[in-house]
Amino acid sequence: MPAKPDWPTRRRVLTGLAALPFCAAAAPAIDRPGERRLRLYNPHTDERFDDVYAVDATIQPAAWQRLNWLLRDHHVDKATDMDPGVFDLLWLMAQRYQVATARRVTINLHSGFRTPETNEKLRPEGAxxxxxxxxxxxxxxxxxxxxxxxxxxxxxxxxxxxxxxYWRSDFVHLDTGPKRLWYKRF
Structure with a gap:
């Protein structure tokens, strides 16, 4: 009679799955402690940002200016002082991907700041x-x-x-306003 295959038990599988986040988190850190780095790409302007934007929770002024410009309303080339909380949301997203994949990812920026005129033009698209x-x-x-x-x-x-x-468009919207959730299929 052939030997019974050594199939993993349900408990072994669940234990292994539970350990995955800890294994990924143990991957070597790319940033120095206290640094927050972003790798961003704006496909509308073909501009990139790959730098530290905060050290010890303090936004670096030069990086803030560069990020404000990257997230500008590219339709009219107008920028504003973005809420630093937006950068932290982007960083948290990047961190989650880095833990899950053990590599740094590039975040594509589809829209940041909008002027009232641009926002009105985008209303038919769901703005x-x-x-x-x-x-x-x-x-x-x-x-x-x-x-x-x-x-x-x-x-x-x-x-x-x-x-x-935004399922059909393959992007998500994140903001620093009140907590709420919505979805669009277009």
């Missing part, structure tokens, strides 16, 4: 009349190389304010 993009408190993003399900799960985990899921 809210009183969008937090108008106040520099929101960002629409995707992550290169990952689908919407992965993106939505990570966004849900870091969202402290608004979370919008």
């Amino acid at each position: 809210a009349r009183n969008s937090l993009h108008l106040q520099g408190k929101a960002v629409d993003l995707s992550v290169q190389g990952f689908g919407m399900v992965f993106l939505a799960n990570h966004a849900r985990a870091v969202a402290s304010g608004g979370l919008g899921l």
Whole structure:
């Protein structure tokens, strides 16, 4: 009679799955302690940011200016002082992906600050009349190389304010406003 295969028991599988986050978290750190680094890409302007934006929870002024410009309303080249909480949301997203994949990812920025004129033009596409993009408190993003399900799960985990899921367009909206959730299929 052949030997019984050494199939893992349910308990072994569950124990192994539970250990995965700790294994990934043990991957070597890329940033120095206290640093917050972002790797961002704006496909509308073909501009990038790959730098430290905060050290010991203090926003670096030069990085803040560069991020404000990267997240500008590219339709009219107008920038505003973005809420630093938006950068922290982007960083938290990047950290979750880094833990899950053991590599740094690039976040695509689809929309940051919007002028009232641009926001009005985007209303037929789903832009809210009183969008937090108008106040520099929101960002629409995707992550290169990952689908919407992965993106939505990570966004849900870091969202402290608004979370919008735009399934057909393959991006999420994160903002620093009141906690709420919505989704659009277009």
